[in-house]
Amino acid sequence: MTLLFTLVGNGASLGDAHTQTVVAYERGDPRPLYAQAIHQRDRRNKILLLSMEAAEQFREMMVRAAKDGFHLQVISAFRTHREQRILRKRKGDIAALPGWSNHQQGLSVDLAGTTRKIKGKRYRTILYWWLVRNAKKYGFYNDVPNEPWHWTYKGVRAHG
Ligand SMILES: [Zn+2]
Incomplete structure (x- = not known):
């Protein structure tokens, strides 16, 4: 924990300006994550x-x-513990419990334009189907079926 608080405390920026160390959460446990913009x-x-x-x-x-x-x-993309807490408070059960969202591991992105509302009904767009065809080549998968905008990186090797 000391290490984590040190990293947060001085807003550590290692390497070039596009990378920084943040506190990630995986299954409720905090750990330092070297993240990239x-x-x-x-x-x-x-x-x-x-x-x-x-x-x-x-x-x-x-x-x-x-x-x-x-x-x-x-x-x-990546969310801090505080941001996930605020989101959970605002959206309730739709958002993962703080500490348990894969946004907090720096693995998930929410993308704009994957659905479109027509006459009150929501449809998946051509962009969504493009992602279905192509995202897996880059290791991204839509791992929450009722959230077409939510894509999580699961690695390129394991999933071919
Ligand atoms: Zn998401």
Whole structure:
């Protein structure tokens, strides 16, 4: 715990400006995570971070998507414990318990434009189907079926 508090306390920025050490949570337990920016900001102008490997793969996927005419706009990536607590308070059971969201491991992204509402009904968009076809090549999977916007990095090797 001492190590974690030290890292948070001085806002440690290791390496270049695009990487920083944050406190990740996995199954309720905190640990330091060396995270990398994905060169996008959220609506509050906060730099969006993912774990190193997930960030690298995501940026490659962004390039591929752009070639196919899609812009992968990230709404949410790594979340701090505080952000997850606030989200849980606001959304209730829809959001994972603080400490248990894979957003807190720096592995998940929420993407804009995966659904569209027409006459009160929500439909999956062409972007969503592009992700279904292509995201696995970069290790990303839609692991919450009723959240088409939520894509989690599970590694490229294990899933071929
Ligand atoms: Zn999500």
